[in-house]
Amino acid sequence: MADRGQDTRFPGMFPSGNVRSMRIGLFVTCLTDTLYPETGKAVVTLLERLGHRVDFPAGQACCGQMHFNTGYRREAARMARGLAAAFRGHEAVVTPSASCAAMIREYYPALAGETGDAGFARDVAELAPRVHDLATFLTDVIGVTDVGAYFPHKVTYHPTCHSLRMMRVGDAPYRLLKAVRGLDLVDLPDATTCCGFGGTFSLKNPDISAAMCADKVAAIRQSRAEVVTAGDNSCLMHIGGALSRLRAGVRAMHLAEILASTGDAGAATGGTP
DSSP, X not given: OOEEEOOTTSTTSOTTSEEEOOEEEEOOOHHHHHHOHHHHHHHHHHHHHTTOEEEOOTTOOOXXXXXXXXXXXXXXXXXXXXXXXXXXXXXXXXXXOHHHHHIIIIXXXXXXXXXXXXXXXXXXXXXXXXXXXXXXXXXXXXXXXXXXOBOOSEEEEOOOHIIIIISOOTTHHHXXXXXXXXXXXXXXXXXXXXXXXXXXXXXXXXXXXXXXXXXXXXXXXXXXOSEEEESOHHHHHHHHHHHHHXXXXXXXXXXXXXXXXXXXXXXXXXXXX
């Protein structure tokens, strides 16, 4: 594929002055596709703005994380086979969910090993290293921190458990947010504390989950941010719902939507009101 020179609309975006265009598969995830499609669109907008080709394989489905976590490993393995087939041929697979990325990278090899199917194991071994959450794909794979975004709001960042402890995103989201023009990044007290969602945990332990979310929301309000962002819509759904019920005046908005914003269409409208 042809190289793409520096885009003069977004100075400083490409520190090397030349970035090779990649063929990227978007793994949108069930929750984002069903409830937060604007996040998926934002990922496409952002990656195409950076000069890459983004495909959306129609054969993709659930990664099987819920099934795996609740003991339905055979069903999860079938889903893993389907996902591996859907994303064959892509140089990279990018997802707006550190949780689902971690499922593929950390647990698909175990699922494949349990089946005893050498072909499945090879497919997983080929897929897993190509799967990236959005933040580390930008900073570590293509080496970009300034993506040309403009978002004039006070923002705080919640590091989700899977992004922090399994995908090990480190400071990648902070570096990306700090490079956004107009954005005022404020610290979140007790940032690394879980929000209490935890997928099926919130269903099986609703009282504990709600108490944990209340602590997280109190910290967000203490930060005086207008927007709370994260790399997982699952956690943002949990947090955003609590903020909305409290009429806290704080939006929950995925990192991708902030990074895709350039101010061309006025104030951002995404996220949970």
